[in-house]
Every structure is written in structure tokens, then in C-alpha cells.
Amino acid sequence: MSARTETRLWIAQRASAVVLALCVVVHLIVIGYAMQGGLSAAEILGRTRGSVGWLAFYSVFVLAAAVHAPIGLRAVLMEWAGARGRSLAIVVHAFALVLAAVGLRAVWAVFAA
């Protein structure tokens, strides 16, 4: 892999880490608030359903995770399993797609439930 690509991946992972740091904080505060207030699942769904704001927030969260985690997994596979080339690219891209698909499906479920 070229140094240029490695550099871009590094920037992508750092940038997504910044997004994740903010999203995790907001997510934990929201969870804490919901638990503190004793909101039921139905009440939570009542607030998220149709909310474009929450749809956008959790979509960004999921996409940031789908960028961040596969790049880290790639480094682990390269160093500990000696993975290289096409097979590594397939595994990493597949992992990214699965993360994005599963995450966005969940986001859509609480938006459109």
C-alpha cells in the first residue's frame, strides 16, 4: 500500500475518531437522561420516531464507526496475521459495509418504527 494511501487512511481514522468522541459523549448523556427519567422503550421511540435530528445524529455516528473501526482492524490484521493485498482489502471493506448496514438499519428502525 502506498504511503499516500496510508496517510489518507490515517487522516480518515483520526477525523472519524474526533466525530466518534463527540458522538459517544452525546450518546452517553442521552442514555443517562433517558434512564434517569425512567423513560420506557415506547416513550423513547415516541421521541425518536420521525425526528430528523436524531436520524442525522445517529447516522453520522454509525458512519464514523464504519470508517474508524475497519481501519483499525486492518492494522491489527496486517501486524498480527500478516494479511496483505486483495484478501485484506476484501475483509476490511466487507467489515465496513456490515457495520454501516447493521448500524443504519438500527437507526432507521428507531426513526421509522
Added chain:
Amino acid sequence: MTPVAESPVMDSLNVKVWRGGEQGRYQRFRVPREANQTVLDVVTHIQRRLDATLSYRFACRVGMCGSCAMTVNGVARWTCRTHVAKVAADDHLEIGPLRNLPVIKDLVTDMREFFDKWARAGGHHAPTATRRDDFARVAPDSRARREADAGVECIGCAVCYASCDVVAWKPDYLGPAALNRAWTLVNDVRDGARAERLRAVAGDAGCHACHTQLSCTERCPRHLAPTASIAGLKRAIALATLTGELWNPPDDEPRWPLAGAR
């Protein structure tokens, strides 16, 4: 007459020293214990008094030359400045060659790859002035000067290189010392090869392989922080990538001017 105080140390040390090349074994020696004894003193005693065939390297004996680094009780150290009292638990010493380098014989490693990586990381100064130009004036308190100062006292002992797990996992990784050297030159305002050097240290074998485990910084006998230098390189490369100046050199700029420089 005041009696001379007895040294509080034990009579002798149990020393195990690596013998052989990559394949070999530890050989046991008993070495008299002395006050203020260094690990290098112990090795020298063995070579001078007990077994003249023992091979090891040293030169200055005062922590300047960087040639006497060995693995002492599992930790890479400069042996000339390491007191036995500090490291010999229960008067046991196990002395081996540095990790991550091919063993030539006994305590001597082949340092070629270590120094070749300095060259690959653009470790040469690329001057922008000639001898007819005036001296460059670099403000001591400028940020670049302070960054360069922080890393410039490296003595090339390879303790950081031997302590780095990433080097063990990725033999191509340039390693902390070479990257630290590159960072001092990136911060040298007299240097004219910034972009080439940043390209040379970017990527999988360069600074982006570092996991910030800090072993190099923990073990550096000069108390340098190669980890900080590597982080600096990552920042500089990211910035130069985002501004577009790094990966699209003008056609008249030689692609790897540093590679052939000597």
C-alpha cells in the same frame, strides 16, 4: 585512624551472558562485586579475566558514543551508565544482545539495518546554503528550534529500536531513532528536503505504523521522546497532505533526492 567503611554490597554476582549467534545459550559466570560497578564493568571483567573469547562493543564508557547497549535482565540499556546496584535483583544479571537486530556473536549485533533505516528516513541534512553564504540565524526560542533541540541529542544506541514492539512485528518499520532524526531535520529551517523527507517517513513502514506504546520514550537513556517526534511527523504529514503540497511535487523536484545522498 578512621576505619574504611565496608562496602555494603555482596561479594559476587551471578551473571548469565549470551554466547553464540542467533542460536546460542546463556553461559554462567561469577564476577566479583564492586562498589559503583556498571554492567559494562561486569562484561569487561568477564572478557579480561574469565573468557577472552567474549565479544562485545564499547568505546567511550561515558554515555556519549551509543555503542555499548545490551539487554540487561530483559531490558535494553546503555551498559556503561547502568549501575549494577540499580538492575541486579538478588545479585543476578542476565546480559544479552539487543533485540530486533541480527546477532553476530555474543553481545554484538549487526547494526547495519538500524542505520540504513536512518538513511531511508531521510536522515541526511540537505543544505540550502553554500559555504559562501552567511551563517543561518535560528532563534533559540523559535518553535522549530525547540522541537529540533528536543530530539537532537540522540546517540544512536538503538535502545529504542530494541524496545519497540512494532519493529518486532514489522521488520520494515523505520523505528523510533530514524523517525526522531527525521523530525529534527523537518524542524531544521536550513534544510531543503522537507517534502521528500515527509514522504519518506509516511506510510506503513514509517511514522503511521507507530502505536504510541511509548517503549522508546520509556527506555531512551538520553530521556528523549521519540514518540513525540513521531507524533509530530504524523501531524506535519497530515497538514501537508491536506494542503496538497506533499503528494504532487513539481516535475523538476527529484522524487527521492535523499536516497542517493551521502
